[in-house]
Amino acid sequence: MAKVTYSGVRESKPGRLNDLGSTGKEVSENYKKGCLKRADRSFAQGLQCQQINSMAALMSLEDSVFISHSPQGCVGCAIMAVDMYRVGQIHRGVRLVKNPRLIVTNIDQKSVVFGGEAKLREAVRKAVDRYNPKLAFVFTSCASGIIGDDIDAICESLQAEYPDTLLVPIHCEGFKSKICASGFDAAFISINKYILKHQKIAKEEGLINLFAPTTVSYADQKEMERMLSLLGAKVNYIPFYSSLEKIRKIPAAQASTSICKVFADEFMKTLEEDYDIPYSHTVMPIGIRNTDKWYRGIAKVIGKEKEVEEIIAREHERIEPLVKKIRDRLQGKRVFICGGTGRSFAAAALIDDFGMELVGLETPTYDDDAQIDIEYLNGIHKDFVIDIANMQPFEQVNLVNRLKPDAFIGVPEWAAKLGVPTTHVLDGKRPTMGYDGLLFLGNKIADQLENPGFNKKLAAHSKLPYKDSWYEENPFKYITEGGN
């Protein structure tokens, strides 16, 4: 049977769905029975498109130019990656902080009618003339996709013209997927096709590919590298703050792992198939339980099971007394969590380290991977509501208002206006991960939840945009079966 090539669209995997309201118990039973049906929302709020993720994943690469074949508006969200790149340089001690080289082709009315090829050619020419970069990535958009510009063919013909710059087209049209993590896959598919090209190279003993998305702080990078070096590994930290050389080194690695559950998870499977690199895909290393699990996962792949247990025992001895102090402050608090796939489940495991109780969980997708996490959470928490949603603040505020949690973990904007104490496990500028990160994060959470004055006073002065009647309605009212 011919091998089916993965398109990069996450919805193409059977059993994966994006729109569902349920409880932990119910969803896990229905999933087991195969009763979950793909659905849609007849009313929804905005999402994050996959193009944002494709761009963010790569925008810190050295010696690269990033070309967005799109109208000007499609690089709006690039500011998040731009900011991370600038701040990341400061954290890494760079004094002359640089901007990433981002060029937008600025598709306009004329391009919509006549095609955008001329603009794309001009953008690539400018990229090469100005920077003579080693890499130039070309990102598609809804507009370039619908007008039908063949960026692969255009890039191929330009590649002959500019042999010193490797051109990498990436298919990340927003309309292709509701799951923004598809954009990560689109980027990695192109990295494999245009940079690695299925060529095997000599292995480097002890080298581990550590895949990191743009939201990982430098403090977290150092902690991950510290932990892996304790196992005797050398780390190839990619693609965040890396380079063409480091990407080319990927096939030389002895093993791969990732910091985020939905980052490079598909790519690591491909690396195993194409370059015989085994991998560990577990959880995000936030909290004791998850850090242990993540650490054991990669240790097993490189045959360091015994060593990792010794290190874990030492680390536990060091941090458990400190974690206990945090636990004493947080024990028994009822929590609502909203986040991306990696962080939402990581936060759910983290609160168990601190003896907190999960009452509600909002996470973007449900699939085999989520099922494993939910079964684990069902073993700890009596009952909790689950909302399979990428944000959808209208559902969130309905649920938070209904469940009245003691704490909210996630983007604070809306829960804060309900007066609920808020905190977050996502911080791309400060520590959150590993054993060291846990203490910073735990103290932050305890301090923030202990002192909710800002949110209490804000709620007294501020109102969310929803009608009072909405809070009386079923939060999942707009989820309809049989949608996209």
Place this chain on the structure above:
Amino acid sequence: MSNVMENPKGGCVLAGINSVLGAIDRVCPIYHSGPGCCMQTTASDQGQSGHKSSCFVSAVSIPSSNMLEKEVVFGGTSKLRSTIQGAIDIIDADAYFVLTGCTAGIIGDDIVSVTSEFSEKGIPVYPIETPGFAGDSNLGYETVWNTFIDQVIETGVPKDDKLVNIFGIIPYHDPFWSGALEEIDRILSALGLKVNTFFTKGQGIDTIRKCSGAALNIVISPWLFTGPAKKFEKKFGVPYIRIPGMFVGATDTTRFVRSVASALNLDDALVESVIAREERYVYNYLEQAIGVLSWKRFAVVSDANNAIGFTRYLANDYSFTPVLVIISEPVFRPEDKERIIKEIEDLEYARPPKVLFLTDQYEINKAIREEEQEITLLIGSSNDREIALEKDIQFILGSFPMSERLIFNRTYTGYRGSLTFTEDIYDNN
């Protein structure tokens, strides 16, 4: 017309429309677009303008049809219909505006028919049929006002000879917009006028509906809003004056006050007393710190409005030396460029600086890098910090896009804003 551009400043038409709607109290945009447009457009302007974003709905709280492959192929009007219905059911807004993303624009979904199903029932839902690829944030600002003039603003509103409307400052695109509007409001109120800023004081859609009763439209920009201002005058009989650039400091703010006073025939004695009081306020501070700021040879990279304000204040009122001014937003019409150049070159004592129109970051950096005259102060955006670091020039983050400052009501506009501007430039090195 749009050019290939490195590190563009601002977003598409939708971004500009969203910025304006987001700044009006209790108004809800509804996107008929691809899944990322709400975030992208909010991030283009609000996300890079001092970290303040619309608190009614913005980014992922904006209703959106999130068009996917199915809608691209079969059309998305039924998805739009249920999205509008949902928005009306749950969001407590006074008006809803349906925006078209590139996707809906290219496949040609008829949003006017869908919105009319609701407006016919008396629900205030308005279509704005300008897809993202039609232009930039600036065009979005004009587009939304054209929509208001065509569909929202009422005719037959009784005239109020003390009421004025302020145009030209784009909320969330100009990082200092709310502070600027508050200062303008303060000054004009002192002249006995009632001021529609539209975006402060909790003004909402009702203010917009009734703004045809104004005695004067004041356009504060050297180039924006010519089309809408003329259209407004034709439809509602409200004349307009153009203030050809943001006013920073006593000289230009007084020029602004006199322009408004002359257009409205305000009482001379009142006008002169306000000017005297305000100028005294400014100089009371300036005289307490004479010689405290070291002398600078400066360059500015900014939108035209603020570039004029910064340059004229520093050159005319503060006796710094202007070297280079780069207008970093796309301005196409020759007459607009001439008006901008005139404002920057027509200085009282200082020699005029070089004026360039560059939107591309590589070209901006190159112009500053290759400038032969020494520059010791650069006022620019977050994108322009790199070249300031490279040339070791004092850098003031004073223009859009602005990521490393939080801006609530700070402004460099007017009498009081000029003092804040001067405070920010102080450097003890």
